[in-house]
Amino acid sequence: MWRGIDMDDQELYEIRLRKLDELRQRGIDPFGHRFEPTAHAGDILARAGDQTKEELEAMDWRVRIAGRMMIRRGHGKASFAVLQDVSGQIQIYAKVDVLGQDSYEVFQLLDLGDIIGVEGPVFRTNRGEITVLVERLTVLTKSLRPLPEKWHGLKDVEVRYRQRYLDLMVNPEIRETFIARSKIIQAIRRYLDDRGYLEVETPTLHTVASGGHARPFVTHHNALDMELHLRIALELHLKRLIVGGLERVYEIGRVYRNEGISTRHNPEFTMLELYEAYADFHDIMDLTEGMIRHAAEAVCGKLQIPYGEWTIDLERPFARRHMADLVQEATGIDFRAVESAEEAHALARQHGVAVKPGMGYGHVLNEFFEQKVEATLIQPTFVYGHPVEISPLARKNAEDPRFTDRFELFIVAREHGNAFTELNDPIDQRARFEQQALEKAGGNDEAMEVDEDFLTAIEYGMPPTGGLGVGVDRLVMLLTNQPSIRDVLLFPLMRERAED
RNA sequence: GAGCCAUUAGCUCAGUCGGUAGAGCACCUGACUUUUAAUCAGGGUGUCCCCGGUUCGAGUCCGGGAUGGCUCACCA
Numbered sequence: 024m025w026r027g028i029d030m031d032d033q034e035l036y037e038i039r040l041r042k043l044d045e046l047r048q049r050g051i052d053p054f055g056h057r058f059e060p061t062a063h064a065g066d067i068l069a070r071a072g073d074q075t076k077e078e079l080e081a082m083d084w085r086v087r088i089a090g091r092m093m094i095r096r097g098h099g100k101a102s103f104a105v106l107q108d109v110s111g112q113i114q115i116y117a118k119v120d121v122l123g124q125d126s127y128e129v130f131q132l133l134d135l136g137d138i139i140g141v142e143g144p145v146f147r148t149n150r151g152e153i154t155v156l157v158e159r160l161t162v163l164t165k166s167l168r169p170l171p172e173k174w175h176g177l178k179d180v181e182v183r184y185r186q187r188y189l190d191l192m193v194n195p196e197i198r199e200t201f202i203a204r205s206k207i208i209q210a211i212r213r214y215l216d217d218r219g220y221l222e223v224e225t226p227t228l229h230t231v232a233s234g235g236h237a238r239p240f241v242t243h244h245n246a247l248d249m250e251l252h253l254r255i256a257l258e259l260h261l262k263r264l265i266v267g268g269l270e271r272v273y274e275i276g277r278v279y280r281n282e283g284i285s286t287r288h289n290p291e292f293t294m295l296e297l298y299e300a301y302a303d304f305h306d307i308m309d310l311t312e313g314m315i316r317h318a319a320e321a322v323c324g325k326l327q328i329p330y331g332e333w334t335i336d337l338e339r340p341f342a343r344r345h346m347a348d349l350v351q352e353a354t355g356i357d358f359r360a361v362e363s364a365e366e367a368h369a370l371a372r373q374h375g376v377a378v379k380p381g382m383g384y385g386h387v388l389n390e391f392f393e394q395k396v397e398a399t400l401i402q403p404t405f406v407y408g409h410p411v412e413i414s415p416l417a418r419k420n421a422e423d424p425r426f427t428d429r430f431e432l433f434i435v436a437r438e439h440g441n442a443f444t445e446l447n448d449p450i451d452q453r454a455r456f457e458q459q460a461l462e463k464a465g466g467n468d469e470a471m472e473v474d475e476d477f478l479t480a481i482e483y484g485m486p487p488t489g490g491l492g493v494g495v496d497r498l499v500m501l502l503t504n505q506p507s508i509r510d511v512l513l514f515p516l517m518r519e520r521a522e523d
Numbered sequence: 524g525a526g527c528c529a530u531u532a533g534c535u536c537a538g539u540c541g542g543u544a545g546a547g548c549a550c551c552u553g554a555c556u557u558u559u560a561a562u563c564a565g566g567g568u569g570u571c572c573c574c575g576g577u578u579c580g581a582g583u584c585c586g587g588g589a590u591g592g593c594u595c596a597c598c599a
Contacts, residue, residue, distance in 0.1 A: 171535085285594095507592095517590090
């Protein structure tokens with residue numbers, strides 16, 4: 024088990040234990056009780072910001088604050104310290120002739136990292152710093168381990184991920200990212216709630232993990248002696264609710280995919296899926312565009328946002344391009360005129376596009392798209408018209424049944440959404456599942472499973488429906504300008520530390 | 524899964540040609556009643572990631588391993 028910093032060398036730990044004993048001997052509980060702050064550091068700084076030293080003095084404004092002691096500057100019979108709470112940091116000033124000899128000695132026993140409560144008037148020092156004078160000191164929690172360094176903070180990414188609380192404690196900008204994450208999800212909820220969507224929760228334990236292309240995690244229910252899969256998508260349960268007549272539903276929930284880890288992949292991640300009866304994928308494009316703008320405004324306050332080396336313009340209408348057109352622009356090949364898989368494979372050889380033997384027309388087109396086009400899609404682009412072979416849950420296009428009424432949204436060359444006019448023909452759906460089963464038998468681990476229960480549901484009749492899936496973590500990465508998914512997950516999955 | 528890189532004090536880092544480990548902060552002792560990366564005097568607190576090998580001698584060179592990062596593969 025990972026036991027964090029400072030276990031091999033116990034000296035700093037033992038020094039703090041001695042101070043803990045000293046507190047107890049003085050009748051002070053080092054792990055204190057309820058405390059009721061009257062203000063946060065940020066509020067005090069905001070309110071006192073305009074007041075002069077004299078005005079503050081005249082106000083006789085008393086506050087009670089609680090927080091972690093991050094910095095201390097002792098001056099003998101007086102001390103400055105910095106207290107940090109959720110809103111930020113504020114300086115406090117303790118001196119013996121205000122606090123009394125006993126309490127001042129207790130103050131001097133404190134370590135960086137201890138959590139204390141402080142009560143007294145707000146004043147401004149000669150150097151202009153808003154400060155709380157400590158008239159009463161309450162020890163709330165003794166900290167037994169040393170804090171990372173005050174000036175350089177905590178940089179070791181491994182410790183930052185494994186011990187995120189330390190990261191949050193000493194790297195204040197990290198907190199901003201997670202506040203932004205919360206705001207983004209809040210904005211999505213508000214956007215959908217305002218449009219008559221119902222938020223629902225569906226099972227994460229599935230007998231068949233379907234609705235997406237991914238290997239599942241497998242687990243077991245003892246009482247029922249039943250193999251279960253953690254869900255890889257929300258799709259099929261939400262569509263059952265459309266069958267049931269709920270008309271507009273969404274879920275924001277965790278899905279699990281038993282796959283590799285990268286800067287864009289974590290085995291568990293948060294997915295938004297929504298379904299709207301009587302809509303099609305054009306409606307869903309409009310909805311997606313509006314929703315992302317709404318979230319961006321909520322968290323960035325503007326629609327031209329930085330991401331890495333780029334500035335992404337979310338204000339201009341998102342481009343809407345057919346996959347075959349994009350491939351034609353990039354390579355000169357008109358895939359609509361390609362007649363057979365053999366012809367497609369020949370073109371792949373000519374153009375240096377890697378394909379696997381046995382791939383059909385649609386798979387090859389998709390490889391052309393992924394290898395020749397995807398990396399160029401920096402500004403928001405809806406790519407639509409995916410081949411039917413790679414889209415087993417999407418409705419076929421009425422004019423050209425090789426394609427589907429499906430789109431993916433690309434921004435910064437990454438997929439930020441996947442949507443389609445849902446396939447609601449149960450006979451076609453069964454055929455598509457069977458095609459997937461063939462692919463699976465042929466060695467494609469990620470091909471979709473047949474879900475009989477879902478087929479039964481849509482045999483009762485699912486209205487024409489538009490649906491969307493969005494990887495929330497990637498959207499948060501985009502809107503917070505973070506290069507790695509681990510920087511938008513509080514606790515990314517890490518390999519277990521070996522016992523030493 | 525493959526390649527490249529990293530791992531030295533609690534934290535952030537330096538460490539030359541292979542000669543027995545060092546700075547700042549933190550910490551400890553002392554001084555200091557408006558400081559603010561407080562200051563001043565003194566103190567180094569270490570499994571140099573682990574295991575082997577080469578060598579008179581390894582933080583340093585070689586091999587293997589662990590963990591992490593990046594890239595690729597995988598993955599819609």
